[in-house]
Amino acid sequence: MSRTSSPASRPERGTPLLAVRDLRTVFHTPRGAVRAVDGVDLDLAAGETLGIVGESGSGKSVLGRTVMGLVTSGPTTTITGSVTLDGSDVHALSSRARRQLWGPRIAMVFQDPMTSLNPVKHVGTHLTEPLRLHLGLGRRAAAERAVELLTQVGIPEPARRAGQYPHELSGGMRQRVVIAMALACDPDLLIADEPTTALDVTVQKQILDLLGDLTGRLGMAMVLISHDLGAIAGRTDRVGVMYGGRVVESTATTALFAAPRHPYAEALLASIPQLTDPPHTVLRAIEGSPPDLVAPPQGCRFRPRCPYADQQCHEEDPVLVDLGQPGVPHRAACHHPLPVPARVDA
Amino acid sequence: MRKVLTTLAELVLVLLLVSFGVFLLVALIPGDPAVAILGDGFPPEAYAALRAELGLDRPLLVRYGDWLLGVLSGDLGSSIIPPQTDVLDRILAALPVSLQLAGMGLAMAIVLAVPLAMWSASKPGGVVDRIIGASMFGILSVPAFLIGLLLVLVFVNELGWFPRAQWVRIGADPIGNLHHAFLPALVIALSELALFTRILRNDLVTTLNEDFILAARAKGMHPVRILVGDALRPSSFSVVTLLGISVGRLVGSTVIVEYLFALPGMGTLVVNAANQGDFPMVQGAVLVVATIYVLVNAGIDLSYGYLDPRTRRAHAA
Ligand SMILES: Nc1ncnc2c1ncn2[C@@H]1O[C@H](COP(=O)(O)OP(=O)(O)OP(=O)(O)O)[C@@H](O)[C@H]1O
Ligand code: SF4
Ligand SMILES: [Mg+2]
Numbered sequence: 001m002s003r004t005s006s007p008a009s010r011p012e013r014g015t016p017l018l019a020v021r022d023l024r025t026v027f028h029t030p031r032g033a034v035r036a037v038d039g040v041d042l043d044l045a046a047g048e049t050l051g052i053v054g055e056s057g058s059g060k061s062v063l064g065r066t067v068m069g070l071v072t073s074g075p076t077t078t079i080t081g082s083v084t085l086d087g088s089d090v091h092a093l094s095s096r097a098r099r100q101l102w103g104p105r106i107a108m109v110f111q112d113p114m115t116s117l118n119p120v121k122h123v124g125t126h127l128t129e130p131l132r133l134h135l136g137l138g139r140r141a142a143a144e145r146a147v148e149l150l151t152q153v154g155i156p157e158p159a160r161r162a163g164q165y166p167h168e169l170s171g172g173m174r175q176r177v178v179i180a181m182a183l184a185c186d187p188d189l190l191i192a193d194e195p196t197t198a199l200d201v202t203v204q205k206q207i208l209d210l211l212g213d214l215t216g217r218l219g220m221a222m223v224l225i226s227h228d229l230g231a232i233a234g235r236t237d238r239v240g241v242m243y244g245g246r247v248v249e250s251t252a253t254t255a256l257f258a259a260p261r262h263p264y265a266e267a268l269l270a271s272i273p274q275l276t277d278p279p280h281t282v283l284r285a286i287e288g289s290p291p292d293l294v295a296p297p298q299g300c301r302f303r304p305r306c307p308y309a310d311q312q313c314h315e316e317d318p319v320l321v322d323l324g325q326p327g328v329p330h331r332a333a334c335h336h337p338l339p340v341p342a343r344v345d346a
Numbered sequence: 347m348r349k350v351l352t353t354l355a356e357l358v359l360v361l362l363l364v365s366f367g368v369f370l371l372v373a374l375i376p377g378d379p380a381v382a383i384l385g386d387g388f389p390p391e392a393y394a395a396l397r398a399e400l401g402l403d404r405p406l407l408v409r410y411g412d413w414l415l416g417v418l419s420g421d422l423g424s425s426i427i428p429p430q431t432d433v434l435d436r437i438l439a440a441l442p443v444s445l446q447l448a449g450m451g452l453a454m455a456i457v458l459a460v461p462l463a464m465w466s467a468s469k470p471g472g473v474v475d476r477i478i479g480a481s482m483f484g485i486l487s488v489p490a491f492l493i494g495l496l497l498v499l500v501f502v503n504e505l506g507w508f509p510r511a512q513w514v515r516i517g518a519d520p521i522g523n524l525h526h527a528f529l530p531a532l533v534i535a536l537s538e539l540a541l542f543t544r545i546l547r548n549d550l551v552t553t554l555n556e557d558f559i560l561a562a563r564a565k566g567m568h569p570v571r572i573l574v575g576d577a578l579r580p581s582s583f584s585v586v587t588l589l590g591i592s593v594g595r596l597v598g599s600t601v602i603v604e605y606l607f608a609l610p611g612m613g614t615l616v617v618n619a620a621n622q623g624d625f626p627m628v629q630g631a632v633l634v635v636a637t638i639y640v641l642v643n644a645g646i647d648l649s650y651g652y653l654d655p656r657t658r659r660a661h662a663a
Binding site: 068070099100101102103104107108110111112115116117118119120121129130133134165167178181182184 | 556557558560561562563564565566567568576579580653654655656
């Protein structure tokens with residue numbers, strides 16, 4: 001019945017954990033082929049945190065789900081490239097072997113806590129299921145561990161909460177439960193897909209801090225997906241900026257904030273609400289609309305919205321190149337990368 | 347508990363209304379029972395005397411009050427057609443047959459519908475889904491009596507696998523009874539099956555697109571376990587509602603099946619009584635069927651609290 005898998009020791013901090021190579025996820029729809037992820041490379045070491053930032057529809061969720069192996073090739077979906085987690089190719093595994101990764105190796109926190117818990121199941125059951133399945137815990141042991149997990153994510157009166165239904169908890173509390181659920185089997189990699197978008201502003205910071213704190217303390221690697229650069233500032237080691245299914249800039253988070261090289265990243269930075277803004281300032285959204293993933297613009301995908309576009313941008317699709325200093329990689333896909341300011345205050 | 351009490355109070359009210367409705371309906375059916383009894387060419391005095399004897403000369407409301415008092419004390423009156431048997435006795439003889447047919451038929455339908463719907467929904471638009479969908483549509487489009495007729499011809503007349511027209515009470519001979527009831531129950535099951543499968547399949551497909559299913563998958567749970575453990579319960583509202591309606595409908599309307607298989611059930615009882623203008627019998631039978639309908643659906647109502655904990659709160663305050 002229950003497989004007893006010893007919670008394998010975590011790969012040593014800094015060893016390569018995740019390698020994504022030329023990953024493409026194409027959905028075949030009546031409208032045509034939607035290239036939701038279009039040639040993405042990622043590397044993540046154990047214990048490292050990576051932010052993925054991009055506006056709505058840029059393919060962040062599809063990327064996260066493809067990395068996890070929740071989206072797989074099928075009649076309407078084609079996936080090419082590779083996702084290697086801890087040495088095994090996620091998309092080459094049998095579905096059974098893949099399910100064994102989910103929980104103990106890789107786990108996900110979803111966007112909307114209102115819908116990611118089963119309304120007819122007790123809070124505690126959401127936690128005991130993976131514990132019993134992957135760790136082979138008995139009923140009692142699983143129930144005790146569930147209460148510990150709820151305590152760990154900062155839920156008051158955890159024993160009482162475990163016996164309640166999801167609708168009896170607030171949004172913030174529910175997202176804590178979802179996080180506890182993802183942490184249950186102590187994964188090496190946590191993918192948090194916009195974990196705070198659906199929450200009140202006041203709760204957002206608490207949840208992000210909780211995630212940063214827990215992954216740091218447990219030495220867990222994390223991919224933190226957000227449409228808001230502000231959310232990943234100070235919480236991630238590195239960042240990848242996504243546009244139209246591609247990573248258009250990738251570097252250390254501090255380096256991006258100090259000097260973005262891609263015009264889209266610059267625009268994203270400018271759209272972060274500042275604490276100094278008067279209340280109720282209208283967000284400075286980037287003008288224009290995201291590219292159509294069925295028929296992206298010719299040349300550079302950002303061209304229709306880019307203030308620096310010229311003829312070359314129209315003709316040639318820019319590729320990611322390293323513009324950084326030796327030892328400090330800073331990749332951007334742009335024909336006319338922004339200059340680094342004379343004085344970099346890093 | 348509170349919910350149960352308010353439901354009970356509502357129930358009493360509804361049943362009272364139902365009884366009045368039944369009474370009114372039968373009283374308003376065109377055709378004069380006295381004429382039906384006397385036949386053609388009767389003397390006017392005999393007609394008046396018979397109407398008085400049947401109580402038909404009194405005002406409607408008085409007759410209703412009388413009848414209701416009788417009903418409350420367990421007396422449904424007696425048939426006006428000789429031999430003037432007790433209505434309740436006749437109903438008590440016919441009801442078990444109908445209940446058993448409806449119960450067995452619905453149980454068979456559900457037992458088949460749940461796995462079929464899950465199989466269909468696990469891959470919407472896939473080969474299995476389309477085959478099952480087409481078969482269910484096929485079953486729905488063939489009238490029940492044709493299916494029944496076919497089954498009788500093949501399995502009773504040709505193959506002789508099932509007995510013909512010797513209904514035995516379940517208490518007297520359980521095996522023989524089940525043997526006899528199987529085919530008629532199957533006919534009932536088939537048409538309900540198609541409906542149940544379609545409805546449940548559609549609701550399952552909707553549920554399976556929910557985030558919490560993705561979250562359950564992301565925990566590494568087996569797809570079948572997700573289907574049964576996570577998706578089924580939140581998807582079962584419509585089918586449970588439909589089930590409640592079916593119970594009530596079937597108890598009184600399995601006439602065709604009863605006729606095909608010569609079963610002495612409620613459908614036969616009501617139809618015969620109606621043809622003979624036997625209004626106490628019709629009133630009593632329809633009242634019993636309607637009461638069962640109301641009770642079953644009250645039970646269904648209470649089950650929503652189990653199916654979806656969110657609906658419990660609405661009644662807790
Ligand atoms: N199953 C699918 N079939 C077809 N198209 C899809 C499917 N899933 C996603 N897409 C498309 O892929 C694109 C990327 O979607 P995705 O959900 O990854 O965006 P996102 O960056 O996560 O946006 P958001 O910030 O709104 O969550 C969108 O255009 C979406 O319509
Ligand atoms: S390549 Fe050209 S259009 Fe694209 S971002 Fe760079 S400057 Fe803008
Ligand atoms: Mg998303």
